[in-house]
Every structure is written in C-alpha cells, then in structure tokens.
Amino acid sequence: MALIDLANPTRFLALAERLLPWLAAATALAFAAGLYMAWFVAPDDYQQGATVKIMFIHVPAAWLSMGVWALMSIAALGTLVWRHPLADVAARAALPIGAAFTFACLVTGALWGRPMWGTYWVWDARLASVLVLFLMYLGLLALWQAVDEPGRAGRLAAILTLVGAINLPIIKFSVDWWNTLHQPASVVRLAGPAIHPTILWPLLVMALAFFLLFFTLHLAAMRNEILRRRVRTLRLMQAQAAPGA
Amino acid sequence: MDLGPHSAFIVAAYATTAAVVVLLMLWIVADYRAQRRMLAELEQRGVTRRSAAPAPQASAALRREAT
Numbered sequence: 001m002a003l004i005d006l007a008n009p010t011r012f013l014a015l016a017e018r019l020l021p022w023l024a025a026a027t028a029l030a031f032a033a034g035l036y037m038a039w040f041v042a043p044d045d046y047q048q049g050a051t052v053k054i055m056f057i058h059v060p061a062a063w064l065s066m067g068v069w070a071l072m073s074i075a076a077l078g079t080l081v082w083r084h085p086l087a088d089v090a091a092r093a094a095l096p097i098g099a100a101f102t103f104a105c106l107v108t109g110a111l112w113g114r115p116m117w118g119t120y121w122v123w124d125a126r127l128a129s130v131l132v133l134f135l136m137y138l139g140l141l142a143l144w145q146a147v148d149e150p151g152r153a154g155r156l157a158a159i160l161t162l163v164g165a166i167n168l169p170i171i172k173f174s175v176d177w178w179n180t181l182h183q184p185a186s187v188v189r190l191a192g193p194a195i196h197p198t199i200l201w202p203l204l205v206m207a208l209a210f211f212l213l214f215f216t217l218h219l220a221a222m223r224n225e226i227l228r229r230r231v232r233t234l235r236l237m238q239a240q241a242a243p244g245a
Numbered sequence: 246m247d248l249g250p251h252s253a254f255i256v257a258a259y260a261t262t263a264a265v266v267v268l269l270m271l272w273i274v275a276d277y278r279a280q281r282r283m284l285a286e287l288e289q290r291g292v293t294r295r296s297a298a299p300a301p302q303a304s305a306a307l308r309r310e311a312t
Contacts, residue, residue, distance in 0.1 A: 039246070050248045054258045061262065097269060104265045108258040115251040213266065220273045227280035230294065231287065238292045 007085050009226045016223045023216040030209035037202035045199070054112040056203055059187070060210035061105040065133060066168055068098030068214065073165040076158035086222070088154025089229075091161065092144060093221035097214060099137035106134060117181055125174035126182035129167060136164045150229055 038056040045052035072094050078087030109127070110120040121127065140157055147153035175184045186194040193200050248255050287293075 044249070049251070051251045051255060053248075053255050057258060057262045096272075100265050100269050104262045107261045111254045111258040111261070115254050217269055217273060220277065224273060224276045224280055227277070227284060231280055231283045234284070234287045234292045234294065238287065238290070241292075 009086065009089075012086060013223055013226060016219050020216065020219055020223075023212060023219065027209060027212040027216050030205065030212050034202060034206035034209045037205055042199050042202040048116060051112060051115055052199065054108055055199075056206045058105060058108040058112055059203060060207040061101045061108060062130070063207060064210055064214055065098060065102035065105045065130065066171060067211070068094050068101065069133065069137075069161070069165065069168060072098065072161045073168075076161040079154050079158040080162075088150065088158065089222055089225045090218070091157060092150075092154065093225045094218055095137065095140055095144065095157075097217050097221065099134065099141065101210075101214070102130065102134040102137055106130060113181075122181050124180040124182060125178040126171065126180050129171045129174050133164075133167055133171060136160075136167065140164075150232070 034056070038053055042052070042056075044050050072091045075087045075091035075094070078084040079091065106127075109130075113122075114120045140160060143157055143160065144153050147156060172185075174180060175182050187200070187203070195203065
C-alpha cells in the first residue's frame with residue numbers, strides 16, 4: 001500500500017483495524033519491561049532516594065506533552081499547505097491525548113517537587129511554560145467544540161496550533177535561558193546523557209512504552225474521529241432528504 | 246519494597262498517571278462504541294454512504310466527504 005493510499009479514510013480504517021492489536025500488545029510488553037526495570041532494577045538515587053521513580057513517568061509524560069504538539073503542528077501544515085484529508089483528523093484525535101499527558105506531567109512534577117524542592121509549585125520558566133502548553137491544549141479543545149463544521153474548525157485549529165508551536169522551544173530551553181528551580185536537560189543534550197545507565201535505560205524503556213501507548217490511542221482516536229464525521233455527514237444527508245428540507 | 250519517607254508522593258504520582266491512562270482508554274473505547282452504534286442506527290433507517298437515491302449536487306458532495 002502506497003502512502004498516498006492512506007489519504008482515503010476507508011483504507012486508513014482498514015489499516016488501523018489491522019495495526020491496533022499489534023500496537024496494543026507492543027505497548028503492554030514495553031510497559032511490563034519498563035515498570036519492572038523502574039521498580040526492581042533501577043537503584044535509588046543517591047540524593048533523591050526512591051523519589052527518582054517518579055522520573056520514570058514524569059519525563060516520558062513531559063516528552064509526550066511536547067511531542068504531541070509537535071505532531072499536531074506537522075498535521076496543521078498538512079491541513080493548511082497540502083490539504084491532506086486526514087491531517088485535521090490526526091490533529092483533532094491527538095488533542096485530548098496530548099492534554100491528558102500534559103496534565104499527568106504537571107501533576108507528577110508537583111508530586112516530585114514537594115519532597116525534593118519543598119513546594120508543589122513555583123512560578124519558574126519551565127513550570128509556567130508547561131502550564132501555558134496545557135492551557136493551549138484546553139483552548140484548542142474549546143475551539144473544536146465551538147465550531148460545528150469540522151473542516152472550518154480544522155483550519156482555525158491548525159493556525160492556532162502553529163502559533164502555539166512557538167512555546168515548544170521556550171519549554172525546551174527555558175532551563176538554559178532563565179534561572180529556574182527545574183534542573184537543566186539531562187538526557188537530550190549535546191554532551192550526551194548525564195544520567196547513569198542503570199537509571200537511563202529504565203527511563204528509555206518507559207519512554208518507549210509511553211510513545212507506543214500514544215500511537216495506539218492516537219490510531220484508535222483517529223478511527224473514532226473518521227466515524228464521527230461519517231455520522232455527521234449521514235445525518236446531514238438524512239436532513240436534506242427529509243420532506244420539506 | 247521500602248520507598249522511604251516519601252512513599253505517598255511516589256504512589257500518588259503512579260496512581261494519577263494510571264488513572265489518566267485508564268480514563269483515556271475507557272473514553273476512546275466508549276466513543277468508538279457510540280459512533281458504531283449511531284452509524285448502525287442510521288444505516289438501519291436506510292441512510293447509507295452509497296445511497297441509491299439520485300442525489301442533488303450538495304448531497305453528492307456530502308457523500309464524497311463520507312467515503
């Protein structure tokens with residue numbers, strides 16, 4: 001099947017039906033391995049003790065919160081530039097999942113901050129920019145709810161998504177540009193990871209599990225979105241065919 | 246397993262994340278069933294994507310959107 005064939009929603013649905021069970025199984029396996037490594041293999045941190053276990057869910061959730069917006073930005077280009085029929089479906093389906101992972105990132109960060117920093121929240125650049133990201137997710141959700149016609153909502157949302165993408169480098173480099181309570185990057189950096197391999201590997205396996213989970217949920221949510229649009233179209237056809245319409 | 250003096254924070258973080266993931270999965274499954282049910286109801290009423298009825302222009306465009 002050529003990539004262009006996936007532009008056809010019916011073919012995409014057939015592919016999703018085939019892929020979903022495999023993706024779900026791979027996600028379950030990755031989580032089993034990642035959680036085992038995080039809880040039974042990785043040692044406690046010499047300074048943080050067992051609270052380092054929060055990192056194994058907080059960091060992947062943070063990566064996904066930004067990664068999902070980046071994916072939505074690519075989809076936004078697909079909507080505005082290439083007018084791909086599945087682009088706004090992909091963006092719409094990713095939106096609540098991205099919001100959920102950003103929420104998880106904020107909550108796990110607060111629960112990690114209280115014992116380590118002595119506070120759940122501080123208005124520093126990293127925390128504030130991630131909170132802004134969460135509010136942007138909620139704003140886009142509200143926009144999609146407010147505009148009835150999916151094509152128009154998709155174009156408006158695509159513009160806002162691209163504007164909001166400015167926040168991604170701000171989040172990433174906030175710890176370098178400003179003096180923050182949040183630690184600087186320790187995995188994705190030019191000099192290589194600053195974490196010991198006994199903690200780095202469980203983190204990477206958990207990150208793989210989170211990304212597989214996202215792809216599984218996203219594919220299922222895209223399938224739902226295509227079906228929702230079919231229902232809407234059939235209802236419009238029914239209304240047109242009604243006597244007196 | 247000894248989680249130290251901050252065990253409540255660790256357990257709360259994992260529980261919150263698990264709750265978020267489970268709620269997402271349940272919502273997606275429920276949404277899928279709802280859409281399938283609505284599609285089936287429409288088809289039962291004779292509204293289909295490849296309706297045999299000759300269509301005016303607007304209906305033809307809508308049908309293309311639905312495929």
